[in-house]
Amino acid sequence: MSVGGDDEPVLGTPVAMGYRMHVPVGTPTWSERGTPLTGTPNATPRSTRSRSSACSSLDAWGLHTAGPPWTFRRQAGRLSMHTKETVESVFDALYRQTHMGPELVRFEFGTGEQPVVAHRSILMLKSSVFAIMLANEQFQEARTGRVRIRDCPQKTFKMFVGYLYGQSSPDPSQDGRELWELADKYGVDSIKIMLLKTIDESNCAAAAQYAYEVDSSEIMRVARVVASERLDHVPIEGLDNVCTDVAKMLMVSHTRQGLPVFRFVEKWHRANGWKVPGETESLIKCIDFGKVHLCDIVEVVRHSCLLKPEQLKMVHTLKLERLRTHPWALQTIPPAFCFGAKGVDPCLFDSPVGISATPDGGFIIADRDNLRVQLFDASGRFTKQFNVVGDGEWEYCVPVGVAMSTGGMVVVADSAQHRVKIFDQEGAFVRAFGSEGVAPGCFRVPVDVAVNSRGEIAVCEYHNNRVQVFSSDGIFMMALGSEGGGLGQFRHPCGVAYTREDHMVVADQGNFRIQIFDSRCAYVRTFGKRGEGPQHFTLISSVAVSYFGDILVSDVGQNRVHIFTHDGSFAQNIGVPAPKDDEAKKKEANLPGTLSSPEGVAVTNRGIVAVVDGGNHRVQVFESLADFS
Numbered sequence: 001m002s003v004g005g006d007d008e009p010v011l012g013t014p015v016a017m018g019y020r021m022h023v024p025v026g027t028p029t030w031s032e033r034g035t036p037l038t039g040t041p042n043a044t045p046r047s048t049r050s051r052s053s054a055c056s057s058l059d060a061w062g063l064h065t066a067g068p069p070w071t072f073r074r075q076a077g078r079l080s081m082h083t084k085e086t087v088e089s090v091f092d093a094l095y096r097q098t099h100m101g102p103e104l105v106r107f108e109f110g111t112g113e114q115p116v117v118a119h120r121s122i123l124m125l126k127s128s129v130f131a132i133m134l135a136n137e138q139f140q141e142a143r144t145g146r147v148r149i150r151d152c153p154q155k156t157f158k159m160f161v162g163y164l165y166g167q168s169s170p171d172p173s174q175d176g177r178e179l180w181e182l183a184d185k186y187g188v189d190s191i192k193i194m195l196l197k198t199i200d201e202s203n204c205a206a207a208a209q210y211a212y213e214v215d216s217s218e219i220m221r222v223a224r225v226v227a228s229e230r231l232d233h234v235p236i237e238g239l240d241n242v243c244t245d246v247a248k249m250l251m252v253s254h255t256r257q258g259l260p261v262f263r264f265v266e267k268w269h270r271a272n273g274w275k276v277p278g279e280t281e282s283l284i285k286c287i288d289f290g291k292v293h294l295c296d297i298v299e300v301v302r303h304s305c306l307l308k309p310e311q312l313k314m315v316h317t318l319k320l321e322r323l324r325t326h327p328w329a330l331q332t333i334p335p336a337f338c339f340g341a342k343g344v345d346p347c348l349f350d351s352p353v354g355i356s357a358t359p360d361g362g363f364i365i366a367d368r369d370n371l372r373v374q375l376f377d378a379s380g381r382f383t384k385q386f387n388v389v390g391d392g393e394w395e396y397c398v399p400v401g402v403a404m405s406t407g408g409m410v411v412v413a414d415s416a417q418h419r420v421k422i423f424d425q426e427g428a429f430v431r432a433f434g435s436e437g438v439a440p441g442c443f444r445v446p447v448d449v450a451v452n453s454r455g456e457i458a459v460c461e462y463h464n465n466r467v468q469v470f471s472s473d474g475i476f477m478m479a480l481g482s483e484g485g486g487l488g489q490f491r492h493p494c495g496v497a498y499t500r501e502d503h504m505v506v507a508d509q510g511n512f513r514i515q516i517f518d519s520r521c522a523y524v525r526t527f528g529k530r531g532e533g534p535q536h537f538t539l540i541s542s543v544a545v546s547y548f549g550d551i552l553v554s555d556v557g558q559n560r561v562h563i564f565t566h567d568g569s570f571a572q573n574i575g576v577p578a579p580k581d582d583e584a585k586k587k588e589a590n591l592p593g594t595l596s597s598p599e600g601v602a603v604t605n606r607g608i609v610a611v612v613d614g615g616n617h618r619v620q621v622f623e624s625l626a627d628f629s
Contacts, residue, residue: 019236070176070195070204106146107132107161113154114208118161121147126164128187132261152182163191176203177210196222201230202238208250219528224253236409239271244279251286258291259300266304280306281336287316297548299606316548317565335592335620336608339380342617344370347382351457352407354401354413354448354542355600355610363602363610371439372414373399375425378604380621386410386427391449401448401495405472406455413446413459420449420459420474426576433474441476448507448542452498452519460506461495465489467496469521480504480521485511488523494541499549501568507543507553512536514543514551514568527568532558534570554598554611561601562610574609574622590616 011019021048106237107116123130134142141147149157159174160182176195183191196218199207204226213218227234227250240248247268251261265287284306292301297315301307307315340349354366361378372387397416405411410423410431418436420443423429434443444463451457455472465483467490470476479491491510498504502519513528528537538557545551549566552574559577564570575595596615611623 019047036534068203068209068238068242070180070203070206070210071173104145105130105141107157108146109148109149109154109157111154116154116161118138118164122164124187126190130186152178157182160191160305161238163194164188176207180210180216192218192433199223199226201226201233202229202235205238205242205250207247209246212243212246212249220249224249227251227253230290232263234264234267236267236271236531241267241275242268244282246277246518247283251283256291257288259293259296260625261287261288262292262296262301262304266306269306286313290318297607302547308413313548336623337380338592338613338618338620339376340618346374346385347376349374349619351618352612352614352617354399355597355602355612355619356403356601357604357610358404359605361604361606361608363614363619364404365602366402366403366412368398368400371399373402373410373423375410376619379610380619384425386423401446401460402455403449403451404454405451405457407472411451411457412448413449415447415462418443418446420446420457420470422474433470436458440468440479441470443468448495448503450496450498452502452504453500454502458496458498458504460493462492462494465491465493467493467504478521480517481506487526488515488517490515494540497543497545497551500546500547501549505543505545507540509540512538513539514540514553514564525568527564528553534562535564535568537562541598542600544601544603546607547605550603552601552603552609554601556597556599556614559595559598561595561598563611574611574618575591578615595620 002615049605055368102199104117105118105120107118109115120134125131125135128476133139133147136142151628152160156174156178160179162417163179173205178197179191180195182188183195199219201221204223207219208227210216211223231250231254251264254261265280265283265615267282272506273280274344286586286594289297289301297312301315302312314489325508340347340352342348342350344350349367350369351366351367352365356364358364358375362379362383363376365374365376367385368376372385374385375383377383396593396597397414399412400415401413404410405422408425412421412423412426414421419432419434422431429612430467434441434446436442436444443459443461447462448460449457449461456472456477459468459470461468466479466481468479470478481488481493483489483491485491489511490508490509493510495507496504503524504517504519504521506515506517508515512530513526515525515526518524528535530536530538532538537553541554541556543551543553550563550571551563551566551568553562554560555562559575561574562570563572563574575594575598578594578596595611595613597613598611599614600612601609611620611622613620
């Protein structure tokens with residue numbers, strides 16, 4: 001309902017037109033005497049916290065502070081100031097007013113705007129301050145029914161009076177800070193309760209900023225409760241001019257921490273980072289990245305560019321440290337799901353060997369004895385296969401190693417034809433290079449391939465004991481290694497992978513070790529030796545590298561996949577070795593998590609690990625081991 005202005009009838013009265021009161025000269029007013037109320041909201045001293053210079057145009061009225069407006073567009077249609085019980089009290093107050101003096105109170109503004117007129121009984125019923133002001137004849141306002149308003153715009157005050165009458169369709173753009181100031185000044189608890197109910201994820205940051213500046217524990221408590229569950233849904237526009245102290249309070253309130261807190265900081269940075277350089281860094285320090293999933297580190301945190309490269313590296317190191325000290329650090333991690341079984345139909349395998357992850361999280365698998373390559377999406381659903389067999393230039397014989405080039409081409413090591421073949425994602429042949437031999441550019445049983453960020457193709461040769469590097473067009477560039485046990489030498493290298501920095505990681509099967517070379521193929525380090533303990537290998541079959549440089553080594557001798565940090569420190573094992581006893585082997589060999597001849601391993605950009613369980617003719621997919629949430 002609307003509240004009458006100047007020369008307007010007011011609901012509940014016959015006619016209010018022409019109603020005037022004479023104001024005796026020299027009579028003290030309420031504002032001149034002050035507010036003689038002890039313990040009322042109006043008597044509470046305001047906060048002395050400093051304000052930002054970015055004040056609203058309405059700040060001149062002294063109503064609200066510099067943070068974002070506390071609006072309630074979403075809730076406007078369902079707000080209600082009156083319950084059924086209070087409706088009765090409103091009508092009772094209107095009835096009692098018929099026995100009182102002046103029925104209406106006129107609020108006048110010095111800006112020449114129309115006055116706002118309201119029933120005296122309603123004002124006294126809803127406001128503890130008006131109840132004293134208008135009932136005490138010693139005050140001019142009580143005798144004249146006229147109140148001078150100097151600290152509030154007419155539009156806002158009219159809205160405030162409308163709420164006293166139970167207006168249920170408020171202006172959704174109304175700033176809640178203005179209404180709270182008036183409700184606090186005039187002691188209207190019903191409006192305060194209504195405003196607290198409007199706080200949700202769309203305005204909790206604005207409400208918290210206001211609470212921080214005026215030192216309101218009531219508002220702050222509700223805002224933090226909302227932030228505890230909905231922090232990551234706070235909109236960017238709702239964070240404009242929210243200070244870092246308030247942002248930290250809301251971050252600490254969130255129950256789950258982790259990625260939602262980072263997303264909140266990212267939004268705050270977009271709203272305020274350019275205004276207060278360096279403050280984003282203080283918020284980032286409050287994030288527990290140990291509770292952020294590795295895949296979110298890769299896909300969200302890395303792409304936000306809020307963390308510097310060295311900070312990303314440190315985050316990863318801390319996550320690995322948690323892994324090593326966690327109570328289940330040496331326990332087996334169960335697989336998320338498995339797909340495949342022995343057979344010749346699509347999605348079935350016969351002695352699968354090589355595997356590579358695609359940029360979208362899918363997998364390319366060399367199905368060796370079926371003489372084909374199969375492609376699957378991230379959920380293990382079959383998408384396509386390359387299954388043409390023959391003696392021609394491009395048909396497969398024995399596909400062993402697979403990789404995807406930077407241009408989306410599928411690169412295949414054919415150990416029978418001693419060639420490397422390249423196909424597009426639809427399976428169409430593009431080119432091939434190499435032939436059997438020992439000269440540069442020739443191969444003897446190529447078993448694995450890898451592609452670096454420059455598109456160069458590394459080919460691992462099992463019998464030539466070397467790794468050769470070619471351009472994306474198949475042009476020979478260089479050869480690395482020779483037969484032997486010295487640094488930079490190999491005995492039957494069986495796997496090759498590149499790090500994000502284009503460092504080459506080579507699985508040196510015959511020497512029971514992993515060797516690492518820089519982007520110029522200069523030797524960097526070696527780790528591993530023969531045995532069955534940590535950093536020991538029995539029969540290496542392949543190697544893969546995660547986004548952060550973790551090195552994953554599949555070991556068919558131990559039927560495990562070993563995880564190492566970028567510097568070669570042992571971190572974790574994947575898989576339960578298949579039992580050696582024949583009877584037990586029949587019962588347990590196919591259980592999820594049990595590995596029998598893990599021939600290949602791959603890790604996606606999301607940190608998901610996939611293992612080719614060759615003996616069981618299937619692929620097992622494991623969740624990221626760096627998830628501490």
